[in-house]
Amino acid sequence: MKVLVAVKRTVDANIHVRVKQDGSGVEDANIKMGINPFCEIAIEEALRLKEANMANEVVVVSVGSKVCEDVLRHGLAMGADRGILMETDQPLQPLSIAKVLSSVIHTESPDLVIMGKQSIDGDNNQTGQMLSALLGWPQGTFASKLDLQNNQIFVTREVDDGLETLALSLPAVVTTDLRLNQPRYLSLPNIMNARKKTINVLNVDDLNIDIKSRLRTLEVHEPPKRSGGVKLNSVEELVDKLRNEARVI
Amino acid sequence: MGVLIIAEHNNQTLSASILPVVTAAKQLSNKITVLVAGHDCVAVADAVSRVEGVTQVSLAQAEYFQHHLAEELAPLIIKQVEDDIEYLMAPSSTFGKNLMPRVAALLDVAQISDIINIKSADTFVRTTYAGNVLATIQTQDPIKVITVRASAFEPASHGDKQSKIASITVTPKTGLSTFHAREVTKSKRPDLNTARVVVSGGRGLGNAENFKLIEEIADKLGAAIGASRAAVDGGYISNDHQVGQTGKVVAPELYIAIGISGAIQHLAGMKDSKVIVAINKDPEAPIFESADYGLVADLFDVLPKLCVALGK
Numbered sequence A: 001m002k003v004l005v006a007v008k009r010t011v012d013a014n015i016h017v018r019v020k021q022d023g024s025g026v027e028d029a030n031i032k033m034g035i036n037p038f039c040e041i042a043i044e045e046a047l048r049l050k051e052a053n054m055a056n057e058v059v060v061v062s063v064g065s066k067v068c069e070d071v072l073r074h075g076l077a078m079g080a081d082r083g084i085l086m087e088t089d090q091p092l093q094p095l096s097i098a099k100v101l102s103s104v105i106h107t108e109s110p111d112l113v114i115m116g117k118q119s120i121d122g123d124n125n126q127t128g129q130m131l132s133a134l135l136g137w138p139q140g141t142f143a144s145k146l147d148l149q150n151n152q153i154f155v156t157r158e159v160d161d162g163l164e165t166l167a168l169s170l171p172a173v174v175t176t177d178l179r180l181n182q183p184r185y186l187s188l189p190n191i192m193n194a195r196k197k198t199i200n201v202l203n204v205d206d207l208n209i210d211i212k213s214r215l216r217t218l219e220v221h222e223p224p225k226r227s228g229g230v231k232l233n234s235v236e237e238l239v240d241k242l243r244n245e246a247r248v249i
Numbered sequence B: 001m002g003v004l005i006i007a008e009h010n011n012q013t014l015s016a017s018i019l020p021v022v023t024a025a026k027q028l029s030n031k032i033t034v035l036v037a038g039h040d041c042v043a044v045a046d047a048v049s050r051v052e053g054v055t056q057v058s059l060a061q062a063e064y065f066q067h068h069l070a071e072e073l074a075p076l077i078i079k080q081v082e083d084d085i086e087y088l089m090a091p092s093s094t095f096g097k098n099l100m101p102r103v104a105a106l107l108d109v110a111q112i113s114d115i116i117n118i119k120s121a122d123t124f125v126r127t128t129y130a131g132n133v134l135a136t137i138q139t140q141d142p143i144k145v146i147t148v149r150a151s152a153f154e155p156a157s158h159g160d161k162q163s164k165i166a167s168i169t170v171t172p173k174t175g176l177s178t179f180h181a182r183e184v185t186k187s188k189r190p191d192l193n194t195a196r197v198v199v200s201g202g203r204g205l206g207n208a209e210n211f212k213l214i215e216e217i218a219d220k221l222g223a224a225i226g227a228s229r230a231a232v233d234g235g236y237i238s239n240d241h242q243v244g245q246t247g248k249v250v251a252p253e254l255y256i257a258i259g260i261s262g263a264i265q266h267l268a269g270m271k272d273s274k275v276i277v278a279i280n281k282d283p284e285a286p287i288f289e290s291a292d293y294g295l296v297a298d299l300f301d302v303l304p305k306l307c308v309a310l311g312k
C-alpha cells in the first residue's frame, strides 16, 4: 500500500504573529517557519503504517514555492521515502491546493492520503475535505485513531459530542487531529540521510490547473487587546468581585 | 437571493448551533431555507420551522442520511442550489467543518470558514493565526459556502409562527463510507458552546482524579466544563471539552481558567469571554494578561475554599 502525505510550511506554532503596519498582511520577514504541526502528525501516522508492514511507501508532497523543500526534507528525515514539490509562487487557497494535490494523486495513485486537519496560519480546515470531494473518495476528518483492515480503514474522529468511528473504503483521505500520535524527533543521522533522498520538483504552471484565488483579503488587523485586570488576594475577594462587581454569579 | 442553511441535529432534536447561523443569514437575505437531512427526523423539521427568520424547511429523509455522512449529504446539498440560492451556510461545528468544504469543492467555489462578522453581501471577517489576526475577506464566487462561528452571533429565537415544510427528493446513496460507532460524552451540565459560565482546567490539575475539583466548582456554578489541550492529552477529560484554536471556541459571560498557562492556542478559544478569571500559581503565567481577575495561588489550596465560598 502506498501512502501519500500532504504537508504545508507554516509559521512556527510558538510565534505570536504581528500584522504589518499597513494592514496588508502579517509580518513574515525573518520569522521562524516549519512544518505545520498537524502535517507532522500525518507523516508520523503514515510511517507507523509502514513500520507495521501495512504500507510499503510513504510519499510526502508539498504545494508552494521553492522554500517548501525544507518541510519535505523534514518529512524525509522522519522516514518518508521520497518527496514531491509542486512548485508555484502564486498565493494558494485550499481549493487550489486540493486541485494540485488531486493531479498528483492521479499520477501517483496512492491507496491512502493523510493530511493535517488544518494549518495553523489560515485555520481554514478545508483542504482534505475538498481533495476527497474532487477525487470522489470517502473522507475521515479529525482522526484520533486509525485501524486498517483489509481494504477498509476505520477512522475514529474527534467530534463535538465525543468520538465517532467510520469505516471508509480505500482509497480514502484522512485528516489528523492532535491526539492521533506524538510525532518522533529527528535524529542527526536521519537528517543527514534525508539529504540523499529524492525530491521531484514539478512546476504547477505547466499543469493547466485553475488555481486563481477566489477570495481576496481586503485587510488584516489585530483583535482588540484585553487589558489585564487585577490580582486578588483571596478566594473571598474573588467571590465578592464576581458577585458584586462583575455580577456574573 | 436566498440562503440555504444545513441543520445540525441527531434526528430527534435540533442542535442549538443553528440559531446563530440564522441570525447571520438574516443579515444576508430574507429568504432563508433550512435543509433538514436525516432519518425519521420530522420532529427536527418541525422545530426548525418555528425558528424566527426561517422562511421554509426542506426535509430529506433516507436511512443513509441518519449519520450525516458528508459523502451522502454533499450531493444532496448541491442539488438544492438553484438560481436563487446564493449562500450555503452551516455552523462551524465539527459537523459543518466536515461537510461544507466538500460541498464547496463539488461546486468549484471557495469555502469561507468560521466567520465572525458580515461586512456586506460578499465580504466577511474571520480569524486566522490562532485568533491573532482578523482578516476581512471578499469572495468573487457566485455561490458562497460559509461556516459561522456560533459565539459571534446572537442566537435566533424560537417563534410560534410555523414556516412551510416541504419534503424533497433524495439523492442516491454513495456508500463511500459507513457509520460504525459513536461514543457520546453524556453530561447533565450545560453545553460548552452555549453555557453562561465555563470552568476550565489545565495541566496544573495533574491527573483525572484531581480534575474532579473542576467538576465540583462547575456544579456549584451550573457551569460547563472546559479544558486545555494538555488536560485532554493527559486523559483528565474527554476531547470534546478542549477549548482553543483547534477545539471549541466559546464566549461565555464568565470563564474560569484553572491551572492553565494561557498559550495562544488556548486563548484563541476563550478570549472573547466577557469576564475571565485565572487561578495559577505562577505569577508570570500569560493567562493573567487576559484575565480580569487573577488569583496567584496553588489550586489545590484554593479550590476547596472556593467550593465552600460558592456554596454560601
Ligand SMILES: Cc1cc2nc3c(=O)[nH]c(=O)nc-3n(C[C@H](O)[C@H](O)[C@H](O)COP(=O)(O)OP(=O)(O)OC[C@H]3O[C@@H](n4cnc5c(N)ncnc54)[C@H](O)[C@@H]3O)c2cc1C
Pocket (backbone or CB within 6 Å): A013, A037, A038, A120, B201, B202, B203, B204, B205, B227, B228, B229, B230, B231, B242, B243, B244, B245, B246, B247, B248, B258, B259, B260, B261, B262, B263, B264, B265, B266, B269, B279, B280, B281, B282, B285, B297, B298, B299, B300
Ligand atoms: C497545533 C497546535 C494546536 C493546539 N491547539 C490547542 C487548543 O485548541 N487548545 C489548547 O488549550 N491548547 C492547544 N495547543 C497547546 C498549547 O500550545 C498549550 O500547550 C496548552 O494550551 C497548554 O495547556 P495548559 O495551559 O494546561 O498546560 P501548561 O502550559 O503546562 O500550563 C499549566 C499551568 O498550570 C499551572 N499550575 C501547575 N500546577 C499548579 C497548581 N498546583 N496550582 C495552580 N497552578 C498550577 C502552571 O503554573 C502553568 O501555568 C495547541 C498546540 C499546537 C501546537
